[in-house]
Amino acid sequence: MVIECKHVWEYISEYLDGSLSPEVLEQVQKHLEHCEICSAILDSTRNILILTADERVFELPLGFSERLHAKLEAEIRSSQKS
């Protein structure tokens, strides 16, 4: 069975997660082999996911850790007294 581009787009997320059924996976892979548009959509999506997951994108505010542990220390000390 041949599938169209718009159907392939619906499978991109599960394709990236490796959770497609073997039958669907085969159809998608066959389509990707000859469709440069869907291949580029897949590559760009994968690229964007790698970039957004990078630690540098969402960073802790400066001093976050110090302030947090100071608060925790106060809580821990007061818990020891009670």
Added chain:
Amino acid sequence: MKGTAENRDDAQIIASILEGNTHEFHELIRPHERSVYIMALSLLQNEADAEDAAQEAFLKAFRNLANFRGEAKFGTWLISITLNEARSRLRSRKNIKIESLDVAPDDQGNVSPALLRDWREIPSEALERKEVRLLLQQAVSDLPVIYREVFLLREVEELSVLESAETLGISIASVKVRLHRARMMLQKELVPKLKQVNPKRRWLPWL
């Protein structure tokens, strides 16, 4: 990492804390600081509020540590506490119109990706540039909240589909649908912007 504690797992540290070595809570939560902050930020969309909520979530985790049963990972339990804390703060923000946290428009139409014929990979070194980091942050924070939550749990916190479903109290099918939409929305939003990141780079024509 301190050498002595390297090989202790969370369960051992938690048992020790509950036996009275309460100062070990510092060590227990150190690997989770960033993930708790990011989840608080994803809902509250404001650094100061997110820091405040994250601190409160850690304090609540400390006070309720005896209730942690070890069925989920400690990190997942912490994220649940954080989401509850952030949601209750969202609800108490008065006179501010907020997105509904409960409505799940999973039956909305499909998201079409940005079409292109070739993708030149953006290497991770591009993240050294602040403009690139800001582009990505903005695109994620512009996602509707139900997609943003799932996306961050899966991509940034690296939870499984099942863990994400349990943390959010939604079905696995919903996680998959929301994750797919989030990824497609980001592709659609970011592809045209990222291609301009390096004007010297030659790109093939767009459809």
